[in-house]
Amino acid sequence: MALRKTHIASAEAVMMGYAISTNQPLPIIITEAIGVWIGSQLPDIDQRQTRINKKTGVETSVLTLWGHRTWSHSIWIPAFLFILARYSSNSPMLNGISVYGYKVMGYFYFTLVLGYFLHELLDAFSVEGIRWLYPLGNRKIIRKKGIFRYKVHSMKEIMIRYVSVTIVVIELIFYLYKNLK
Numbered sequence: 001m002a003l004r005k006t007h008i009a010s011a012e013a014v015m016m017g018y019a020i021s022t023n024q025p026l027p028i029i030i031t032e033a034i035g036v037w038i039g040s041q042l043p044d045i046d047q048r049q050t051r052i053n054k055k056t057g058v059e060t061s062v063l064t065l066w067g068h069r070t071w072s073h074s075i076w077i078p079a080f081l082f083i084l085a086r087y088s089s090n091s092p093m094l095n096g097i098s099v100y101g102y103k104v105m106g107y108f109y110f111t112l113v114l115g116y117f118l119h120e121l122l123d124a125f126s127v128e129g130i131r132w133l134y135p136l137g138n139r140k141i142i143r144k145k146g147i148f149r150y151k152v153h154s155m156k157e158i159m160i161r162y163v164s165v166t167i168v169v170i171e172l173i174f175y176l177y178k179n180l181k
């Protein structure tokens, strides 16, 4: 719902803040940044499918059967992915890749889920809202007002994006400063 770039920027800002404040090593931070980058784009996969379908005129995916912002924007998917992430990070095979001695895949799995969840959270603040418990509950929980409420493609959404990008830049500078002195 919100634009792709806004989703990526805001999710990275949150993740970087956590990674830097907990002093994580660089290979892990990079892995987490990739995880969030992918995860924060996943929920709108149905939207992109719809666009592809319009162009080609064929149903290219089962994802479109339910329509946009239904299953993909429910709490069930990240909840399920979280269970998968826990399982995968405990598996010697699925968490087997180490970079400079750090087992990075576990961090990748969890930040993928985090990115997914942050995407939904941002969408939940939009005027359009989402249905967290789809298909339970027959209408969207939409915020009536509040300073964080925004319209997609509006000035406010663009501001959320730029503020997020600025936060990421500040976090990076802070990280470099801390590690170079």
Ligand SMILES: [Zn+2]
Binding pocket: 001, 002, 043, 044, 073, 119, 123
């Ligand atoms: Zn969305």
